Amino acid sequence: MPMRWLFESRGREGRTLDAQMREAGLEPARARWVIISHLHDDHIGAAASFEGATFIGGLGTAGKVLGLSAPRWREVDFHDTRALPPFDASLDLFGDGSVVLLRGGGHAREDVMALLALPGGPVLLTGDAVVHREWLHSDDVERVAVDSQRAADVRNQVRALLVARPEVTLLPGHELQGAPGSRGDVTLHHPEWFKAEAWPLSH
Structure with missing residues (x-):
């Protein structure tokens, strides 16, 4: 059963990927490549913002992301x-x-x-x-x-x-947690937003 029938995935205002990128001075529309890890809603919600990108995804992903106008896909x-x-x-x-x-x-x-x-x-x-x-x-x-x-x-x-x-x-x-905070080639943008508020991480 698709999870979206049971749950609605919504990004908080200002916390979606495209909003965070713009806050950091990056424009999503200028991205050339976007790798889609998988098709769950909480990982594809901002996909339409990358209007100039080629999308890379696993087998069966092409055409499965809604809200994209004529997206370019490369299935792996x-x-x-x-x-x-x-x-x-x-x-x-x-x-x-x-x-x-x-x-x-x-x-x-x-x-x-x-x-x-x-x-x-x-x-x-x-x-x-x-x-x-x-x-x-x-x-x-x-x-x-x-x-x-x-x-x-x-x-x-x-x-x-x-x-x-x-x-x-x-x-x-x-x-x-555990990610480097001092590397010049990795930016942790608002890491405090990744702290679990209700979901238990252990049994």
């Missing part, structure tokens, strides 16, 4: 891509190692993660393949998953990456 099908251990499928988006897309598929079937090569060191953007950092320290599968075994596999791949490459900065989909 990881079936014919190579492994990037510990991940079982990857795609070098621009061919230069700057943005490597990684297959998720547990939280939502179209999950895409992104490993960025930044001047201050690599950063892994997980979307909701890792919702909260605490999930990596548990053997429970993710609570909201379309494929619990795949969710566990992805969790273990992320765990293995962080062990093998401790220089990687992890940015989960719904948490900034």
Whole structure:
């Protein structure tokens, strides 16, 4: 059952992605590329603001985001891509190692993660393949998953990456705790907004 039948996802005024970008002096319409981690409403609500961008998403995402006028889409099908251990499928988006897309598929079937090569060191953007950092320290599968075994596999791949490459900065989909606050190449815009107000993070 689509979650939107049960819940309405609304951004608070001034806190949506496009509003935060403008506050930081960035114009969403000037963005050239937008990576959609997955199609849940709380991750695509501001998509229409990126009117000049090409959208990158997992298999089955093209045409699924409402409110976009003739969007340009590039779907990533990881079936014919190579492994990037510990991940079982990857795609070098621009061919230069700057943005490597990684297959998720547990939280939502179209999950895409992104490993960025930044001047201050690599950063892994997980979307909701890792919702909260605490999930990596548990053997429970993710609570909201379309494929619990795949969710566990992805969790273990992320765990293995962080062990093998401790220089990687992890940015989960719904948490900034533990993220670096002093890097010139990563800006934490209003990290206080990411503190949970009602949702329990542990059992």
